Each structure stands twice: as structure tokens, then as C-alpha cells.
Amino acid sequence: MTAIETVEEFRTRARTWLKEHMPPAPSPLPASDEEFAWDRARELQRLLHDGGFAGICFPTEYGGLGLTADHQRAFTEESLPYEMPLLLNVPTLSICAASLLDLGSEEQKRAHLPAVLRGEEIMVQFLSEPRGGSDLAGLTSRADRDGDQWILNGSKIWSSGAYAADYGLCLARTDWSVPKHQGLTLFLVPVHAEGVTVQRIKQVTGSTEFCQEFFDDVVLPADAVVGQVDGGWEAASRLLFHERAALGGASPYSSGARPYLGGEADRLFDMAKAMGRLSNSGVREDIGEARAMNVVRDQLIAHVTQAITTGALPPAAGAIPRLFSAENGWLQTDTALRIAGADGATYTPGAAADTETVGLDYLFRAAWSLAGGSTEIARNVISERVLGMPREATGDRDVPFDQVPHGR
Ligand SMILES: Cc1cc2nc3c(=O)[nH]c(=O)nc-3n(C[C@H](O)[C@H](O)[C@H](O)COP(=O)(O)OP(=O)(O)OC[C@H]3O[C@@H](n4cnc5c(N)ncnc54)[C@H](O)[C@@H]3O)c2cc1C
CATH class of the missing domain: 2.40.110.10 (Butyryl-CoA Dehydrogenase, subunit A, domain 2)
Incomplete structure (x- = not known):
């Protein structure tokens, strides 16, 4: 049996490979409504695949590396300065391919998972x-x-x-x-x-x-x-488990930076500095809070993922980091707009402070409490399936569907 490469060995090898093969991360990231962004993601995924760094947690028989979430985390940390096929993380890799791995027939897995890992198939x-x-x-x-x-x-x-x-x-x-x-x-x-x-x-x-x-x-x-x-329903429940993990930032099948949630503390700091607002104690407090929330987010993801893996918490507990990520997304986005002020809406190219996406992130922020199931539903899942509180009353749970009025 070949010994599994340790996380540190893997990290060192990944660092060297990334430096030689992956281009630096573009800023800003290309928008996901541009077709070329998807073509580029396919190309980058192929590069990772050919370099032996695609599908770190996918089994080897389906084209992956069969390594652990710690290997994936190390690779992600090393990959942050580089351009990565982030568009393929959610939903292709971390939700759809992960669900296919759990639920698909052997033929489906062999037909689709290697193709996904080569960047040849995008799934939604x-x-x-x-x-x-x-x-x-x-x-x-x-x-x-x-x-x-x-x-x-x-x-x-x-x-x-x-x-x-x-x-x-x-x-x-x-x-x-x-x-x-x-x-x-x-x-x-x-x-x-x-x-x-x-x-x-x-x-x-x-x-x-x-x-x-x-x-x-x-x-x-x-x-x-x-x-x-x-x-x-059983299949969808598994898919929703992967969706919560992906949206909560806890999926081992995502490679590279987490889904961008409208602002990260370093970016807030850089923006405030460029705008000369660091002397304002309110701004400093806001940045501190945003930074603390990101630390809590990372700890929460690690803790809940571990607890689900060991069975200390049920899979539905994935709703906890998913809920926290949404709340944090709002906080980061609102903080960015407070710091940017009017510049958040009137960015001029070449301005010292990078406020380009602040206004758009603010407009989009409601999406973070809807995508992957709304925060209200996440609260229901936590109360009913993690804390064991009584189920929400519904009139149609046990009624044949063709007898339920549903505006067909
Ligand atoms: C960025 C983004 C990406 C998405 N991507 C996909 C995708 O790829 N594929 C896909 O299929 N869908 C996708 N969605 C849709 C997403 O799954 C839905 O928006 C979400 O499930 C909520 O459904 P809805 O928008 O129809 O709201 P509704 O279900 O109509 O709910 C409206 C409001 O009522 C609240 N509500 C509903 N029922 C309850 C209840 N029982 N208790 C308390 N409150 C309740 C909800 O929380 C919500 O605030 C995406 C959404 C976003 C924002």
C-alpha cells in the first residue's frame, strides 16, 4: 500500500506547482454572467487536473486524489494568490458532483465525475x-x-x-x-x-x-x-446537505477561496486606509467586528464539520454555518458600504480606494439569505432537526399530493 502524502508534504508540492503553473488571481474576479468566465474556468480546471490537483477529496476511481479535507484546506490556502476555477465550486463540484458521488449509479459516477474534474462538464x-x-x-x-x-x-x-x-x-x-x-x-x-x-x-x-x-x-x-x-426526497436531502456545506463554506469538495460574501476584513481595512478613514474610531470598530466575525465563521465551520464527521451532530447541523455565513455576509456588506459612504455608489476607475463592487454587493446582499435555502428555513432546520423542537405545522404533509390545492 502506498503511504498517503502528509498534509505538509502535499502543501509544499502544491505551493511549488501553483507558482509554476497558475496565473495570479485577477482583480476583480470576472463576472459569472460572462460566457468567457465559464470557458476560462473550464480551462483552469483542466490545468489543475493535468497537474494532478483536481478533485482532492474525490475518490481516485472517479478521477480524484482520494485525499482528506485537511489536504484540501492546505491546497486552498496555498491557492489564494492564484487564479482558480472558482465558478466551478458551487454548484458543480461541491453540490452536484458531491451528490452524484453519494447517490449516482456506478455508470453515472464513471461517466460524469471524471468529466467534471477535467472541466468538461458543468452541472447546475x-x-x-x-x-x-x-x-x-x-x-x-x-x-x-x-x-x-x-x-x-x-x-x-x-x-x-x-x-x-x-x-x-x-x-x-x-x-x-x-x-x-x-x-x-x-x-x-x-x-x-x-x-x-x-x-x-x-x-x-x-x-x-x-x-x-x-x-x-x-x-x-x-x-x-x-x-x-x-x-x-432522500436524494434532495443529500443534495441540500451538500448545498448547506457549500454555502456555509464547509464543503471539502470546493477548491480555492470560499464563495465571496460581499467583503472581507482585509479589504475593508485597505479601503478605509485608502480613504483616510482609519482615524475614525467607529470605522476601526466596524473593521474589528468584521474581522472577529470572520474568525468566528472559520472556527464554526471547522467545529461543525468535525462534529458532523464524528456523528456528534446530525448532517442537518450544516444549517448552522450556512446561517452564520448569511448573517456575516450581510454584516460584511453593510460595513463596506458604511466605510465607502457615497463612493460605494459612485466609484470612478483609478480611484485610490477599491470601492468598485461595494454598491452592487449591497444590492445583492439579500441573496445571501436566500441562496441554498433561506435563513428562515435554516432556522427551522436547526430548531427541528438539530435541537429536536416540534415540527412546524403543515396541512399537506400526509395528504396525497393530487388532493392538495396548489394552483396548478
Ligand atoms: C444567489 C442565489 C442562487 C440560487 N441558485 C439556485 C440554483 O442554482 N438552483 C435553484 O434551484 N435555486 C436557486 N436559488 C433559489 C433559492 O433556492 C430560493 O431562493 C430559496 O429556496 C427560497 O425560495 P424562494 O426564493 O422561492 O422564496 P419563497 O420560498 O417564496 O419564500 C419567500 C420568503 O418566505 C420565507 N418562508 C417560506 N417558507 C417559510 C417557512 N416555512 N417558515 C418561515 N419562513 C418561510 C422565506 O424564508 C423567504 O424569506 C438561488 C437563490 C439565490 C438568491
């Missing part, structure tokens, strides 16, 4: 629907059996990056005669299949990264099912 999530995303089990997109195949109809929305994707993990209703959680199935849907229409949505920030999809009689083969037919 088709979960939320126009009628609402929090009540995921109440969705109304449908897949009907037709011999060995399935026919998919309906619509999904808020799908991040779907316009640049190859596959979407899509939850659809396959049995209407049973209560809502029991009649769902997860499918791997080719985004370019006949009958799939992807429309981009323009946000208040101007970004067009979000998409809405329409499925019109999309034919899916039997092997598009991920997990069990009508076992979609």
Missing part, C-alpha cells in the same frame, strides 16, 4: 420553481413514465449559471397519488436536450447569471434517474 441545480423554492417538496414539475423513458414538463427558476451548463440535477414529481415527499424523483437532465429552453433573468445588479428553464416534453432515458424512482 434545477430545484426552485416559480411558485416558490422553500417548500421544495411541494414542487409541480412532472416526469411521466413512457415505456422505459420519462417525459419531463414544467419550469425551474433561479438556476445559477444554467446558461453555461451541460447538466442540471432536476427534482420532479413522478407520483401524484402519494403525499408530497414520497412522489419525487431526481433526474440528471442534459441542458441542451430537445425541449429544454433556458432564459436568462436580469437582476437589479445588472447580472444575468440566473436562469429560468422551461421543459416541454423533454425525453429522458431510464438511466437519467439519480437514486431511486420516487426516492427523490
